[in-house]
Amino acid sequence: MLILNILERFSGFLENVVKVSIILSMAGIVLFVNLAVFFRYVLSDPLTWTTELSSYLLVYTVLFGASIALRHNQFVKVEALLNLLPNRLKTWIIILSQVLIAIFLVVCIGSPSMLIKKAVLTKTVSPALGIPMANLYRLLRIGFICMLFFLCMSSVKLIRDNLISGGDQGEAG
Amino acid sequence: MIASIFIFLLAVGIPIAFVLGISSVIYLWKAQMLYVLVSQRIFVGLDNFLILAVPLFILAGKIMNASGITQRLIEFFYIIIGHIRGGLAYVNIIASVFFAGITGAGAADTAAIGSIMIPAMKKEGYSPEYSGAVTAISSTIGPTIPPSIAMVVYGAMAEASIAKLFLAGFIPGLLLGLAQLLVAAHYARRQNFPVRQKILSFRTVSKGFFNTILAIMMPIILLGGILSGIFTPTEAAGVAVFYALIVGFFIYRELKLSSFVNILFETSVLTGTILIILAMAHLFGWILAAETVPEIIANAMTSMTKNPIIILLLINLLLLFLGTIMETLAAIILMTPILLPLSQSIGIDPIHFGIIMTVNLNIGLATPPLGVCLLVASPIAEVSLEKVALSAVPFLLASIAVLFVISYMPQLVLFLPNLLMR
Numbered sequence: 001m002l003i004l005n006i007l008e009r010f011s012g013f014l015e016n017v018v019k020v021s022i023i024l025s026m027a028g029i030v031l032f033v034n035l036a037v038f039f040r041y042v043l044s045d046p047l048t049w050t051t052e053l054s055s056y057l058l059v060y061t062v063l064f065g066a067s068i069a070l071r072h073n074q075f076v077k078v079e080a081l082l083n084l085l086p087n088r089l090k091t092w093i094i095i096l097s098q099v100l101i102a103i104f105l106v107v108c109i110g111s112p113s114m115l116i117k118k119a120v121l122t123k124t125v126s127p128a129l130g131i132p133m134a135n136l137y138r139l140l141r142i143g144f145i146c147m148l149f150f151l152c153m154s155s156v157k158l159i160r161d162n163l164i165s166g167g168d169q170g171e172a173g
Numbered sequence: 174m175i176a177s178i179f180i181f182l183l184a185v186g187i188p189i190a191f192v193l194g195i196s197s198v199i200y201l202w203k204a205q206m207l208y209v210l211v212s213q214r215i216f217v218g219l220d221n222f223l224i225l226a227v228p229l230f231i232l233a234g235k236i237m238n239a240s241g242i243t244q245r246l247i248e249f250f251y252i253i254i255g256h257i258r259g260g261l262a263y264v265n266i267i268a269s270v271f272f273a274g275i276t277g278a279g280a281a282d283t284a285a286i287g288s289i290m291i292p293a294m295k296k297e298g299y300s301p302e303y304s305g306a307v308t309a310i311s312s313t314i315g316p317t318i319p320p321s322i323a324m325v326v327y328g329a330m331a332e333a334s335i336a337k338l339f340l341a342g343f344i345p346g347l348l349l350g351l352a353q354l355l356v357a358a359h360y361a362r363r364q365n366f367p368v369r370q371k372i373l374s375f376r377t378v379s380k381g382f383f384n385t386i387l388a389i390m391m392p393i394i395l396l397g398g399i400l401s402g403i404f405t406p407t408e409a410a411g412v413a414v415f416y417a418l419i420v421g422f423f424i425y426r427e428l429k430l431s432s433f434v435n436i437l438f439e440t441s442v443l444t445g446t447i448l449i450i451l452a453m454a455h456l457f458g459w460i461l462a463a464e465t466v467p468e469i470i471a472n473a474m475t476s477m478t479k480n481p482i483i484i485l486l487l488i489n490l491l492l493l494f495l496g497t498i499m500e501t502l503a504a505i506i507l508m509t510p511i512l513l514p515l516s517q518s519i520g521i522d523p524i525h526f527g528i529i530m531t532v533n534l535n536i537g538l539a540t541p542p543l544g545v546c547l548l549v550a551s552p553i554a555e556v557s558l559e560k561v562a563l564s565a566v567p568f569l570l571a572s573i574a575v576l577f578v579i580s581y582m583p584q585l586v587l588f589l590p591n592l593l594m595r
Binding site (some may be wrong): 019022026027029037051057059061062065066067068075080081082092094097099100102104109113115140 | 207210229404441442
């Protein structure tokens with residue numbers, strides 16, 4: 001149980017870090033999109049990098065925003081059928097589906113390897129800002145690792161609340 | 174094979190984003206293809222300047238909400254039409270139509286307008302279920318009137334002009350509002366709803382008008398900016414946020430920095446849940462295309478009947494069903510790649526089809542089991558979901574009638590875009 005407590009603390013800490021970073025990223029998107037309009041229309045001196053930077057910030061926001069959503073179970077799903085089942089069976093189905101999602105996320109984590117290797121070899125950089133593309137693909141990987149971590153934490157919580165402490169109380173999922 | 178896995182995963186309650194992802198990976202594994210495709214398609218799906226408009230419009234709507242704009246909008250219409258028989262129901266519907274110009278998201282509308290209107294309606298003697306039903310159903314108009322997040326998502330999926338979609342939404346949106354006002358008028362007469370005595374003064378009207386003009390200006394600035402080429406739809410969304418911040422911080426002065434930070438956070442998480450679906454759909458869409466699924470479905474449909482009227486009817490029925498069980502944006506992301514080729518094969522304009530999809534799927538916001546607007550309205554009205562849903566039936570039928578009118582009369586939808594954009 002000690003390990004679980006440490007992990008729980010760490011995930012609380014990680015959540016705060018992610019939270020601050022996506023708030024800043026979102027604020028950045030607003031700023032850069034407006035800067036682009038201002039420079040082009042008011043100053044007649046268009047900026048070239050704003051589109052690219054705000055798009056990359058969006059990639060960041062989506063990946064890490066989704067991992068927070070995974071931690072708090074806020075994903076969009078069809079629950080109509082699931083809600084008809086008894087609570088214990090429902091919990092088991094949710095756990096099984098989380099295992100499936102975890103396998104999928106592992107595939108996602110492994111999947112950018114070739115892209116990264118190729119980008120490192122060819123030294124590809126983004127057109128306007130010159131960011132190495134390999135780093136962007138690594139960011140994708142880190143996003144999926146973060147999702148996997150939060151998914152595991154939410155599974156542990158689900159098992160602890162619904163199966164170990166026994167009883168059918170508590171809303172599964 | 175992949176279809177049955179897909180439906181099974183969806184039915185056991187796996188989040189839609191992962192249903193798309195897992196089905197794709199299973200396909201890649203069976204076809205012995207490289208998994209590198211997974212991250213490649215996801216990255217390309219997200220690295221898209223167009224979809225940046227989605228979080229920005231959500232953000233603008235939330236900021237306007239937190240700035241007390243809803244309160245002012247309702248006060249204004251209350252002053253003007255509150256004294257007519259059944260007037261509060263009209264206020265509710267009309268406020269929704271105007272509020273739609275700000276958020277373009279249904280549930281936000283229900284929460285914002287409902288929390289003010291439902292208690293007020295109950296106090297004046299309307300039944301709680303009727304108050305809840307009017308609020309829930311009028312909120313479904315929102316996403317049809319620009320700016321609309323649903324249309325941005327459709328535009329990104331269908332590669333259709335978002336400016337044209339925005340313009341095309343005006344007339345159907347107003348028709349929906351009109352249809353619901355008619356139903357409310359019928360009820361007001363039959364149930365003999367209360368009348369409030371009040372004398373209008375020029376002072377109160379002009380003050381109310383000044384307070385709401387800032388809200389009403391928003392869609393005008395946005396569309397004007399897009400149509401005149403000053404900014405792209407994405408930039409328009411960014412400007413909308415800027416405008417909302419100015420109004421919230423400096424004009425109404427009701428927006429707090431702490432609530433702004435909170436809104437940024439909420440928007441980021443919401444964006445994550447919506448756009449991750451879009452990213453996964455980009456992967457899944459590649460597989461659909463590789464397997465020529467849209468063609469197969471289109472051929473199956475057209476082999477049954479060649480009559481475009483019946484095909485359009487079937488598409489509408491399918492979407493109405495999906496709308497009841499699925500979140501609107503998810504359904505648009507999922508169904509556009511499949512249904513758009515089919516609709517084009519029977520000669521429907523992609524802009525017209527986008528409006529049909531938006532109106533259709535939003536009706537589902539006010540139907541069980543997954544009607545977010547009902548889910549939000551019934552606790553505010555303090556009455557069961559079933560009762561609110563039942564009260565909403567006549568309004569729903571009116572909306573469905575409008576849906577069929579705009580489905581079979583493309584002129585109504587395409588009139589504005591054809592007039593203003595060439």
